Amino acid sequence: MAVTATAAAGAVTALGLAAAPAAAAPTATTAARPGDACTAADLGTRHPYIKTTEVSPTITHFKGWYVTEGTTGQQTVSTDTTTVISVSVGLNDTIETSFAVEALSNVKATVGLDVKLEYTSTSEESNSVTWNLTQPGYYGFYKGTKKVIGTYGSLNCNRAQQDDGSWALKWTEGPGSGSFTTFTTLEEGAVRCQDSVPADSIMARAQALLDCGSAAAKADHPAGAVAPTAKQKPDRPAPQPAPTAGAPAEQPTATAHSTGAALDCSTEAYKIAVPGKPLSWGAPLLADDGVRLRPSSIFSAHLDNWRLCNVTEQDGVLEASLWNWGNGGCATVAEQNASTERAVLMTVPCAEDDLQRFYIYRDVPGSSKIGVQNKYTGSMMGYDRYADGEFIRQYSSGRQDGTGTFDLTAV
Numbered sequence: 001m002a003v004t005a006t007a008a009a010g011a012v013t014a015l016g017l018a019a020a021p022a023a024a025a026p027t028a029t030t031a032a033r034p035g036d037a038c039t040a041a042d043l044g045t046r047h048p049y050i051k052t053t054e055v056s057p058t059i060t061h062f063k064g065w066y067v068t069e070g071t072t073g074q075q076t077v078s079t080d081t082t083t084v085i086s087v088s089v090g091l092n093d094t095i096e097t098s099f100a101v102e103a104l105s106n107v108k109a110t111v112g113l114d115v116k117l118e119y120t121s122t123s124e125e126s127n128s129v130t131w132n133l134t135q136p137g138y139y140g141f142y143k144g145t146k147k148v149i150g151t152y153g154s155l156n157c158n159r160a161q162q163d164d165g166s167w168a169l170k171w172t173e174g175p176g177s178g179s180f181t182t183f184t185t186l187e188e189g190a191v192r193c194q195d196s197v198p199a200d201s202i203m204a205r206a207q208a209l210l211d212c213g214s215a216a217a218k219a220d221h222p223a224g225a226v227a228p229t230a231k232q233k234p235d236r237p238a239p240q241p242a243p244t245a246g247a248p249a250e251q252p253t254a255t256a257h258s259t260g261a262a263l264d265c266s267t268e269a270y271k272i273a274v275p276g277k278p279l280s281w282g283a284p285l286l287a288d289d290g291v292r293l294r295p296s297s298i299f300s301a302h303l304d305n306w307r308l309c310n311v312t313e314q315d316g317v318l319e320a321s322l323w324n325w326g327n328g329g330c331a332t333v334a335e336q337n338a339s340t341e342r343a344v345l346m347t348v349p350c351a352e353d354d355l356q357r358f359y360i361y362r363d364v365p366g367s368s369k370i371g372v373q374n375k376y377t378g379s380m381m382g383y384d385r386y387a388d389g390e391f392i393r394q395y396s397s398g399r400q401d402g403t404g405t406f407d408l409t410a411v
Contacts, residue, residue, distance in 0.1 A: 043371030044404020
């Protein structure tokens with residue numbers, strides 16, 4: 001392991017770890033927006049915010065049905081699936097993390113519709129439609145919904161310099177943007193060509209599928225199902241191109257671990273500690289163990305000492321590898337657990353790997369408080385409870401009780 005003092009030390013000096021902390025800004029609102037004020041307790045958290053939305057009535061199930069004199073009344077029709085809509089947020093279609101759930105909740109508030117907040121798909125709905133028909137004619141039995149798509153950004157709390165030269169904590173856009181899809185409760189019914197329906201409604205979309213101007217729609221048919229027209233054929237998505245090497249565009253690339261990599265590290269070592277308390281991040285001696293909260297003492301063998309390596313800074317946010325002085329490894333989230341909420345922080349041989357890179361969000365100059373975010377997963381570091389031996393874990397939205405805010409103090 002080559003640990004050398006380089007220009008990275010200059011970037012670390014910009015941390016401004018002075019003794020007296022400055023006053024924090026007022027508490028941010030739940031629906032944070034870029035530029036809103038946040039507090040030091042928010043340094044270890046992140047929130048989604050909705051950038052764009054688009055709502056479109058969509059038919060998910062349809063069947064053309066002809067009703068003759070004597071066959072009116074209640075009819076139960078099995079429809080065909082025309083479009084499948086699945087709930088997703090970014091690359092995650094399981095909606096198991098707090099960040100994904102919060103993103104969909106913000107969508108609900110933004111569009112003012114009761115959208116799905118958990119993973120589901122319109123294909124899981126029953127295709128049966130029961131309707132009472134009072135007049136003969138050519139009907140379209142349908143199920144439909146309002147499909148809601150759009151994009152979101154990710155907000156993190158970080159220091160920002162004001163016009164007068166002073167500093168304040170503000171929500172700023174960080175990594176982790178993407179797109180989402182959700183939908184409202186399914187609506188069902190039956191509609192004829194001659195019915196008057198609201199424009200751009202689900203019923204209007206179903207009426208358009210009847211293809212009223214076609215010869216098939218105008219012809220007489222025996223009572224019952226009518227062969228689907230071209231418009232009524234399932235909406236098959238275009239085939240996706242074969243995946244290329246590397247991760248999807250919404251995430252940085254996580255490369256394979258090498259046996260080790262030479263790093264340009266700060267000469268200064270730091271403790272990453274719980275503010276005002278004695279426990280700090282302690283690296284493990286065993287490879288299959290994780291980083292835990294540990295007391296610092298002369299027996300810590302530098303396992304509680306970390307160096308910031310290959311440091312860069314963009315828009316006031318530091319990016320660095322966290323090298324442990326005691327075991328010579330770099331902090332990381334194991335690749336197989338990258339998408340797992342509460343995955344344990346580990347140390348492994350250092351490599352050029354975004355799973356080993358972390359964003360560091362800082363309090364105003366004069367305070368050593370920070371929040372730590374994994375570059376690849378986007379999750380914030382924190383812990384379940386304050387206790388000796390408690391694991392440091394990743395949380396998609398961070399720990400909202402402030403337990404994701406740490407002190408980065410020079411040893």
